[in-house]
Amino acid sequence: MPRKNTALPNHSAAVIVKRPPKAMAMLRERLVEALGSDAVKTAPEDLAVYAFDAYTDGGLPSAVVLPSSTRDVSAIVKIARDCGEPIVARGAGTGLCGGAVPLEGGIVVSFARMNRVIELDERNRRVRVQPGLINLALSREVANLGLFYAPDPSSQQISTIGGNIATNAGGPHCLSYGTTINHVLGLEIVDAVGEVFETSIDAAGYDLTAAFVGSEGTLGIVTSAWVRLMALPESVRVWVAAFDDIESASEAVSAIIAAGILPTALEMMDAVITHAVEAAFHAGYPTDAAAVLLIENAGFHEDVEASESEIHALVSANGARSWRSARTKAERDVLWAGRKSAAGATGRIAPNYYTQDVCVPRSRLPRALHAVGDAARENGITVGNVFHAGDGNLHPLLMYDKRDRKQVAAVIETGNQILQSAIDLGGTISGEHGIGWEKREAMTRVYSTADLAVMARVRDVFDPIRMLNPEKIFPAGARCPEVIPS
Amino acid sequence: MNAVQRREAPSSAQAVAELLASCDRAGEQVQVAGGGTLSGMGYPPERLDVTLSTAALTGIVANERADLVIAAQGGTTIRDIVNLLATQSQFVPFDAPRAQYATVGGTLAAGWLGPRRHRYGRVRDYLIGSTIVLADGTIAKAGGMVVKNVAGYDMSRLYVGSFGTLGVLVQANFKTIPRPPHARLFLAPLPEGTRDRACGQLAALRVAPAAAFWVDGFNAIDGEDGDEGRVVVLLEGSDALLERATLELRSALGRAGVPQTHVIDAGAHEGFERVVDAYIACLGERSVTYRLYPPPDAATGSALRLHEALREFGLRGETIVDVMNGDVVLRVSDLDPHALGAKIEQFDDALHAVEPAAQVVAGEHPNRPYLRVWGVPPASIERMRELKTRFDPNRTLNPGCFIGGI
Numbered sequence: 001m002p003r004k005n006t007a008l009p010n011h012s013a014a015v016i017v018k019r020p021p022k023a024m025a026m027l028r029e030r031l032v033e034a035l036g037s038d039a040v041k042t043a044p045e046d047l048a049v050y051a052f053d054a055y056t057d058g059g060l061p062s063a064v065v066l067p068s069s070t071r072d073v074s075a076i077v078k079i080a081r082d083c084g085e086p087i088v089a090r091g092a093g094t095g096l097c098g099g100a101v102p103l104e105g106g107i108v109v110s111f112a113r114m115n116r117v118i119e120l121d122e123r124n125r126r127v128r129v130q131p132g133l134i135n136l137a138l139s140r141e142v143a144n145l146g147l148f149y150a151p152d153p154s155s156q157q158i159s160t161i162g163g164n165i166a167t168n169a170g171g172p173h174c175l176s177y178g179t180t181i182n183h184v185l186g187l188e189i190v191d192a193v194g195e196v197f198e199t200s201i202d203a204a205g206y207d208l209t210a211a212f213v214g215s216e217g218t219l220g221i222v223t224s225a226w227v228r229l230m231a232l233p234e235s236v237r238v239w240v241a242a243f244d245d246i247e248s249a250s251e252a253v254s255a256i257i258a259a260g261i262l263p264t265a266l267e268m269m270d271a272v273i274t275h276a277v278e279a280a281f282h283a284g285y286p287t288d289a290a291a292v293l294l295i296e297n298a299g300f301h302e303d304v305e306a307s308e309s310e311i312h313a314l315v316s317a318n319g320a321r322s323w324r325s326a327r328t329k330a331e332r333d334v335l336w337a338g339r340k341s342a343a344g345a346t347g348r349i350a351p352n353y354y355t356q357d358v359c360v361p362r363s364r365l366p367r368a369l370h371a372v373g374d375a376a377r378e379n380g381i382t383v384g385n386v387f388h389a390g391d392g393n394l395h396p397l398l399m400y401d402k403r404d405r406k407q408v409a410a411v412i413e414t415g416n417q418i419l420q421s422a423i424d425l426g427g428t429i430s431g432e433h434g435i436g437w438e439k440r441e442a443m444t445r446v447y448s449t450a451d452l453a454v455m456a457r458v459r460d461v462f463d464p465i466r467m468l469n470p471e472k473i474f475p476a477g478a479r480c481p482e483v484i485p486s
Numbered sequence: 487m488n489a490v491q492r493r494e495a496p497s498s499a500q501a502v503a504e505l506l507a508s509c510d511r512a513g514e515q516v517q518v519a520g521g522g523t524l525s526g527m528g529y530p531p532e533r534l535d536v537t538l539s540t541a542a543l544t545g546i547v548a549n550e551r552a553d554l555v556i557a558a559q560g561g562t563t564i565r566d567i568v569n570l571l572a573t574q575s576q577f578v579p580f581d582a583p584r585a586q587y588a589t590v591g592g593t594l595a596a597g598w599l600g601p602r603r604h605r606y607g608r609v610r611d612y613l614i615g616s617t618i619v620l621a622d623g624t625i626a627k628a629g630g631m632v633v634k635n636v637a638g639y640d641m642s643r644l645y646v647g648s649f650g651t652l653g654v655l656v657q658a659n660f661k662t663i664p665r666p667p668h669a670r671l672f673l674a675p676l677p678e679g680t681r682d683r684a685c686g687q688l689a690a691l692r693v694a695p696a697a698a699f700w701v702d703g704f705n706a707i708d709g710e711d712g713d714e715g716r717v718v719v720l721l722e723g724s725d726a727l728l729e730r731a732t733l734e735l736r737s738a739l740g741r742a743g744v745p746q747t748h749v750i751d752a753g754a755h756e757g758f759e760r761v762v763d764a765y766i767a768c769l770g771e772r773s774v775t776y777r778l779y780p781p782p783d784a785a786t787g788s789a790l791r792l793h794e795a796l797r798e799f800g801l802r803g804e805t806i807v808d809v810m811n812g813d814v815v816l817r818v819s820d821l822d823p824h825a826l827g828a829k830i831e832q833f834d835d836a837l838h839a840v841e842p843a844a845q846v847v848a849g850e851h852p853n854r855p856y857l858r859v860w861g862v863p864p865a866s867i868e869r870m871r872e873l874k875t876r877f878d879p880n881r882t883l884n885p886g887c888f889i890g891g892i
């Protein structure tokens with residue numbers, strides 16, 4: 001796994017919560033009584049491992065628990081309520097917005113032990129899983145049946161289905177298959193009072209599944225999920241197109257979409273990234289290009305074959321100077337492995353990096369990338385772009401050294417300018433990583449007070465006392481709509 | 487009927503907001519009306535003072551064809567959007583019955599599920615943004631015009647299927663996908679002995695059809711009223727793909743013992759739409775139509791059992807089995823509305839004992855309000871009530887129309 005996407009120092013809102021030792025002892029005692037001592041951690045050195053995600057560090061939680069069942073989770077919630085402790089659900093901690101980070105003590109519920117496939121319904125292509133199951137493990141488990149689980153965040157080797165559901169994770173192949181929400185059929189939820197209920201997208205009534213997917217652990221805790229499996233495509237092609245400048249590459253992306261072609265994946269990497277990837281993995285990307293597009297089309301032989309010349313013609317018309325087709329599965333796999341490990345490969349450039357995540361209308365991709373370049377230049381920051389171009393979902397990686405306070409300030413400013421330029425282009429402040437703690441204050445830049453108050457009505461139903469992942473998503477003060485700055 | 491009942495057709499979000507806010511304050515109850523195509527769904531409102539029609543809220547708000555996104559006002563007809571998208575080789579798989587009347591807002595609010603969803607996904611998954619007006623007049627936006635967006639809760643999807651009880655959808659933004667260039671429709675008789683095998687074969691095709699139905703009854707679909715059932719299959723895709731799919735389909739049906747097939751190229755979609763229209767085709771007061779959602783591998787079995795059950799009740803049953811998704815549409819009728827009235831409530835009980843989720847989607851029989859039109863409420867119903875209370879505490883919008891009397 002790539003190293004941590006570094007915390008921006010002094011950027012964390014964690015408050016050091018000093019709870020009376022007696023209260024802590026009582027909390028521990030009750031948790032141990034309910035779950036057994038091997039499922040409860042309270043020693044500071046154990047807690048420290050759960051104090052961060054891939055975005056930032058928080059404070060130490062009061063306790064970490066590792067439930068083995070839905071009933072355990074329900075018991076934890078009841079104890080947390082009695083003891084006045086908030087709850088932060090945690091998958092693999094790969095989140096990029098501080099979502100799984102405890103900010104005011106609280107109980108971290110780790111799903112590391114709830115990581116099994118519960119029930120496979122092959123004929124109807126669906127499977128029920130526990131939330132701690134690792135994304136890629138699911139696809140591996142069903143591959144021999146000719147099936148796969150489509151959402152494929154680049155973190156899929158370690159991120160969990162529960163975390164993916166809570167963030168509505170995307171990935172390269174979501175261009176054609178859709179993000180996590182398109183693949184969740186129903187959930188089992190433990191609510192803020194410890195009660196268990198189920199949702200199903202096929203049941204009559206409000207689509208509670210839709211409300212829970214992407215709610216970042218603020219509405220309830222996902223204890224199992226029915227998800228959809230898809231048939232592995234009969235034919236897969238992967239191409240790499242190289243460009244002399246990043247503008248042409250982004251023009252090519254816009255042209256492919258405008259022509260009404262939706263390949264399975266359409267990813268872009270600039271030279272900063274391809275150099276890092278090649279140095280680390282020798283994946284086969286050209287290192288003399290300013291930008292490359294990694295394009296995949298999968299489906300029926302006839303269509304995949306026909307699409308090659310169409311896409312090739314479009315990228316050539318937009319200035320691609322080379323075009324390569326991966327000939328074997330091994331070649332395809334190594335290209336993808338390079339792409340999915342790109343962020344981790346940037347360690348050679350700078351000790352730390354920060355990933356911004358914005359999404360713009362696809363025809364505005366060239367302008368958005370321009371704005372990224374301008375912001376980085378203006379602030380003296382090296383930027384590497386590796387992102388889901390076909391969706392207009394940018395991920396500028398801002399390189400820095402966290403020991404240098406000036407660089408830290410410059411990274412924050414650059415990230416901020418990129419966020420604003422995406423908003424100005426009609427885009428959004430997060431395409432797939434989530435709001436978490438990081439972007440909660442930025443919510444007011446895209447939503448009015450009224451818009452946010454409507455979301456808060458949903459939260460009021462499921463967690464009126466704000467004990468589930470408080471301090472996330474909503475700007476501070478969002479409980480009383482009047483005080484949200486607009 | 488209330489003497490002061492009135493009908494309003496506000497023409498802007500602002501006007502909707504003013505109307506709702508004033509009704510909400512005055513304690514007037516409002517029914518939201520789109521094209522009326524799905525008026526056979528849900529309970530009648532408990533009380534009705536104002537009908538809010540979205541007929542004046544029409545038109546495309548934005549058509550960003552190079553971005554593959556489009557935004558329309560809530561009262562825009564599905565036909566208008568589909569036709570416009572077709573001119574730019576795009577589509578959204580609405581598959582709404584009677585698309586010339588069905589509105590965007592109504593189709594979304596009813597949570598309409600079309601037969602092509604197994605291939606292209608649900609309409610909810612194309613909805614990237616929305617504007618809603620709540621009962622108190624709050625105008626709230628969610629999402630936007632980008633295809634990926636995780637800023638906050640997915641409110642837009644939550645409104646899908648909420649039946650107008652949370653608010654009035656005044657605008658919906660969709661992502662679109664490229665329209666398959668060609669379509670071909672297959673019709674074939676499906677004699678009794680071939681049904682199970684044929685449906686099994688269809689579901690297992692390598693090149694999955696865009697839609698496949700086993701239709702029993704509903705003579706309107708291809709103009710003949712034979713005793714046999716019929717299979718209707720829609721293929722979509724490139725020329726080359728259709729070629730392969732056609733061969734595969736022919737041999738699969740042949741293996742199942744289906745005698746001869748009839749192929750339609752020009753007008754394939756019209757034929758498909760006739761099946762979709764039949765989902766809600768009612769015989770005035772002489773019929774009630776249910777829709778059930780068993781898993782695909784249980785659908786044919788469940789349709790056969792339903793026919794059996796209806797025979798016992800002495801009622802006529804017609805079914806459409808959506809082979810790819812597993813839904814079953816069941817039209818229950820009797821030539822005499824009184825005879826239907828005498829039996830339908832017992833049948834409704836018997837049906838829900840085995841298919842708790844069966845919903846009523848069409849029918850004008852006066853006993854309809856006494857049926858479980860939304861099926862047996864799920865265990866999460868109390869949470870749903872709570873949600874309603876947070877959004878519409880005075881029960882101003884479509885009071886009593888939704889599941890569990892929400």
Ligand SMILES: Cc1cc2nc3c(=O)[nH]c(=O)nc-3n(C[C@H](O)[C@H](O)[C@H](O)COP(=O)(O)OP(=O)(O)OC[C@H]3O[C@@H](n4cnc5c(N)ncnc54)[C@H](O)[C@@H]3O)c2cc1C
Nearest residue numbers: 091092093094095099154155160162163164166170217222
């Ligand atoms: C190198 C790298 C590449 C990445 N690539 C992508 C990508 O391509 N696409 C993408 O979308 N993201 C990507 N991410 C971000 C991250 O991997 C995703 O957000 C992922 O979904 C988080 O899963 P997790 O198991 O690590 O969850 P965590 O980080 O542990 O938690 C994330 C959020 O989910 C909540 N949560 C976790 N489990 C539950 C549960 N059972 N019930 C309720 N809430 C829960 C947490 O409270 C938190 O708010 C990447 C991250 C890294 C480090």
